[in-house]
Amino acid sequence: MLKNYSLETLGAKSCIDNSWPLMVNALDSIPKKKFYSTMDYGAADGGTSMELWGRVFQKLEGKSIYHIANDLPSGDLPMLSENLNQLRSKFENLVVFIQPSSFYMHVAPQASLNIGLAATTMHWLSKIPEVQHFGQFHTAIAP
Ligand SMILES: C[S@@+](CC[C@H](N)C(=O)[O-])C[C@H]1O[C@@H](n2cnc3c(N)ncnc32)[C@H](O)[C@@H]1O
Numbered sequence: 341m342l343k344n345y346s347l348e349t350l351g352a353k354s355c356i357d358n359s360w361p362l363m364v365n366a367l368d369s370i371p372k373k374k375f376y377s378t379m380d381y382g383a384a385d386g387g388t389s390m391e392l393w394g395r396v397f398q399k400l401e402g403k404s405i406y407h408i409a410n411d412l413p414s415g416d417l418p419m420l421s422e423n424l425n426q427l428r429s430k431f432e433n434l435v436v437f438i439q440p441s442s443f444y445m446h447v448a449p450q451a452s453l454n455i456g457l458a459a460t461t462m463h464w465l466s467k468i469p470e471v472q473h474f475g476q477f478h479t480a481i482a483p
Pocket of ligand 1: 349353442444
């Protein structure tokens with residue numbers, strides 16, 4: 341469902357949808373598991389990334405998945421909740437959580453995530469962070 345933020349940000353949705361090949365690469369590069377955990381950092385109302393996450397969960401069909409959507413407490417959490425529940429209703433093995441805090445804090449247990457998406461959140465940084473690349477994984481030290 342696209343409302344409010346998502347409706348006004350269809351360009352971002354298009355970029356996110358087009359990142360599917362990167363997501364497939366990332367998914368294919370991690371060892372096969374029974375259980376996956378995913379995170380959408382700075383998800384806003386979740387509408388722009390819903391289709392991409394739907395494709396990810398489809399690809400992981402039959403696996404147990406917990407998906408966390410993160411944004412600041414001031415975000416549109418009711419709409420995020422609605423969008424997440426809509427996704428959840430399509431995948432039997434999916435559970436969803438909202439993590440309402442800054443992604444510069446711990447937003448998941450250490451080393452617990454398999455796939456993360458941070459789309460259009462870079463311009464919120466006060467300065468360019470030091471980024472380290474490990475294959476498909478990129479880590480940044482927050483300023
Ligand atoms: C331009 S929106 C992008 C939303 C979505 N990821 C997309 O690409 O369509 C940026 C989002 O990042 C969130 N954000 C900014 N700083 C954040 C932080 N430190 N922790 C979590 N979310 C943050 C904002 O609240 C906003 O919802």
